[in-house]
Amino acid sequence: xxxxxxLILEGKEHELPIVTxxxxxxxxxxxxxxxxxxxxxxxxxxxxxxAAESKITFIDGDKGILRYRGYPIEVLAEKSNFVxxxxxxxxxxxxxKTELDSFNTNMVRHSLIHEDMLRLFEGYPSSAxxxxxxxxxxxxxxxxxxxxxxxxxxxxxNNIVYRLLSKIRTIAAxxxxxxxxxxxxxxxxxxxxxxxxxxxxxxxxxxxxxVPEEFIKALDLLLILHADHEFNCSTxxxxxVGSSDANLFASSxxxxxxxxxxxxxxxxxxxINMLKEIDKNGGDVDKAVAMAKDKDSNFRLFxxxxxxxxxxxxxxxxxxxACDNMLNKINRKDPLxxxxxxxxxxxxxxxxxxxxxxxPNVDFYSGIMYRAMGIPNDMFTVMFALxxxxxxxxxWMEMHQNKERIGRPRQIYQGKIQENYVPISDxx
Ligand code: ACO
Numbered sequence: 001x002x003x004x005x006x007l008i009l010e011g012k013e014h015e016l017p018i019v020t021x022x023x024x025x026x027x028x029x030x031x032x033x034x035x036x037x038x039x040x041x042x043x044x045x046x047x048x049x050x051a052a053e054s055k056i057t058f059i060d061g062d063k064g065i066l067r068y069r070g071y072p073i074e075v076l077a078e079k080s081n082f083v084x085x086x087x088x089x090x091x092x093x094x095x096x097k098t099e100l101d102s103f104n105t106n107m108v109r110h111s112l113i114h115e116d117m118l119r120l121f122e123g124y125p126s127s128a129x130x131x132x133x134x135x136x137x138x139x140x141x142x143x144x145x146x147x148x149x150x151x152x153x154x155x156x157x158n159n160i161v162y163r164l165l166s167k168i169r170t171i172a173a174x175x176x177x178x179x180x181x182x183x184x185x186x187x188x189x190x191x192x193x194x195x196x197x198x199x200x201x202x203x204x205x206x207x208x209x210x211v212p213e214e215f216i217k218a219l220d221l222l223l224i225l226h227a228d229h230e231f232n233c234s235t236x237x238x239x240x241v242g243s244s245d246a247n248l249f250a251s252s253x254x255x256x257x258x259x260x261x262x263x264x265x266x267x268x269x270x271x272i273n274m275l276k277e278i279d280k281n282g283g284d285v286d287k288a289v290a291m292a293k294d295k296d297s298n299f300r301l302f303x304x305x306x307x308x309x310x311x312x313x314x315x316x317x318x319x320x321x322a323c324d325n326m327l328n329k330i331n332r333k334d335p336l337x338x339x340x341x342x343x344x345x346x347x348x349x350x351x352x353x354x355x356x357x358x359x360p361n362v363d364f365y366s367g368i369m370y371r372a373m374g375i376p377n378d379m380f381t382v383m384f385a386l387x388x389x390x391x392x393x394x395x396w397m398e399m400h401q402n403k404e405r406i407g408r409p410r411q412i413y414q415g416k417i418q419e420n421y422v423p424i425s426d427x428x
Contacts, residue, residue, distance in 0.1 A: 009037050019050075023058055040410045046231075047307065052239070052404055056089060056394050057230040061308035066315065068228055069093070077318050082223040083107070083193050086165060086390035089228050090397065104193075106162040111187035111196065113137075113170050114144045121178045130382045131260045133175040138168060139253035149247045151400065160248045161393055168252075168389055169193070172382045173200030179378075194219045197386070202374060215373045218326050222366055225315040226387030228394065232307075234258040234265065238392040239399045240407040248396055255392045256385050262302065265384040268363040268370075270302040272377050275336040278343070283335075285343040293352045301347060303364030310357035319365045327372055337368050 004015040005028045014037055017029040027050045034040050043049045058067045066073040069088050076085055087095045087103050095103060120140060124133055141163065142149060148156040170187055177184045177200075185203045187196050195211045198219065203209035229235065237258035242251040259265035278288050292301040306313060327334060344360055347353045367380050375383060 007033075007037075009039060012037075019053070021053070023060070034410075040412070042412055045307075046236070051231055051236060051407075052399065052402065054230065054395070054398060055092065056398060057228045057391070059230055059308050061306070062310050064309060064311035064314050064317075066229075073225065073314055074318060076224055077221055080224060082220050082227070082387070085224045085227050089390045089394040090161065107166040107193070108189045110163045110166040111170055111189060113141075113167050113174070117141075117144065117171075118174075118184070121174055121184075124175075124178065126179055126181065128175075128179070130172065130175040130179065130379055131256065131266075131385070133178070134168070134171060134382055134385060135253045135256040135260070137171045137175070138164070138256060139250055141167060142247050142249035145249070151242075151245050151247055157248065157397065157400075164248065164252060164393065165389055168386055169197045170200060172379070172386055173197060175382070176201055176376070176379055192216075194223070198373075212330075214326055214329050218322060218369055218373060221322055222319070222369060222383065223387040225318060225362065226384055228388070228391030232264065233261070234388065235391060235395050239395050239404075242396040242399055243404055243407040248393065251396050252389065252392050255388070259385055259388065260381055265363075265381045265388070267302045267361070268367045268380040268384060269377055271340075271363055272336065272367040272371065272380070274302050275339050275343070278339050279335055283339055283342075285339065285346050288343060289346050289350055292347075293350070301343070301353075301358070303360055303367075304347060304353070305356070305358040306361045309359060309361065312359045313361045315362040316360045316364055319362065319369065320360070323365045323369050323372075326369060330372065332372055334368055334372065336371070337365075340365065340368060 003018050005018055007014045007016055014033075016033065019027045019029050021027070030041055041049075056069065058070070059065065068076060068085065069092055071080075071088065071094075076088075080088070083104055084095060084100055087100060091099075117137065117140065120137065121133070145160065145163065148159045150156045174184045183205055185200045185205070187200055189196075191199055191211075194216045198211045198215060199209060202211075231239075234255040238251045238255035241254040242248070246254075262270045274288065278285060281287065288299075288301065291297050291299045292304075323337065327337065344364070347358070352358075366383075367377070370380050370383060371377075
């Protein structure tokens, strides 16, 4: 197998090293290309650019394979839990019982947020989108922990990791309580990660609340499935922001903002809006598919398509089955599930979607599960952020361990050559 690629530019041959990944993926290392030839590469949306070498998550988009640290997602979904999966992503190996207990205890201990932060919640209008609150609150955490902000000090980083994983849950639940005008419920450290979140979301001081077992299982599964997805838009953002030595709170807040968009994590909210709209219009899925194919409309079938997967998203497969299972167990019928199924069948049989290899992605069925659990539509992307936090942390840490350079892409300038400044009085 060749270990160099040969590139001919202006009649001159240049050799570029080939770097092969542990799963056989081949890349041409162009780090020195500009220095040697004066050329840079052009790759809109970084669709064909390996931004770094990574050991965290493997995806084979053609075969529909997803593995965290070598473990297939289906196995983790069946056998692991979110806290253990978070440990795996962050530490690179499955924990022993002692390691897991200590990781868990550290997270449990840091579930409260500073009382002064509560005043920040008061400043938001009740109509504020919880993603706006989440991003700014996570960034604000850096102002409450000025003693842990040395990004090169492992002890500082460790302290932030526990706080982030734990407090993001508290912030998310408090932002929901704020939006519905209910009193906040302080975390209960006797509850496990998911139960504690559900308690903070749905308990009220005036009543006893018991977290339904089916919901805890479903939430845990959804968080595992969202925990990492290699160099997607939000994770690349976290790595990019972190590469300037911005602290982990600030870098994660940037990731939350990137996740919010409808082409990324925000799609889960849009899927439900789309299904509701179809339901309102008599359940006509043909119209939605026709609109998605119409290049003059901006409409896309939300929850469909993926930059990497050209096959069924393995996460969507697990979620679809879990969704059926949960709704059966709680004896709930959701008309949106029936529409989603018909929409999927219709799209998968349509040449437009077949030719472009567009399949349901992680966001297609997750919203139906969240709805059944009583989680409102505009909290869906917040749920995604909760799940993705271990992945963001793992990538931020790896980027530092690899001593990566500051992220700084090049451009191909296509603007004006040089203009003469004309005083405003002389402009036509
Ligand atoms: N509905 C209709 N057409 C689609 C869809 C869709 N959901 N997705 C892609 N296409 C079409 C594009 O219009 C394009 O068609 P063309 O070749 O005729 O121009 C072709 O398929 C390729 O799509 P791109 O946009 O070039 O693919 P890209 O990799 O840039 O985008 C993305 C991937 C953003 C996920 C896209 O499929 C999309 O917008 N999907 C809907 C939003 C969504 O569900 N996002 C969540 C993704 S998962 C996640 O981030 C957690």
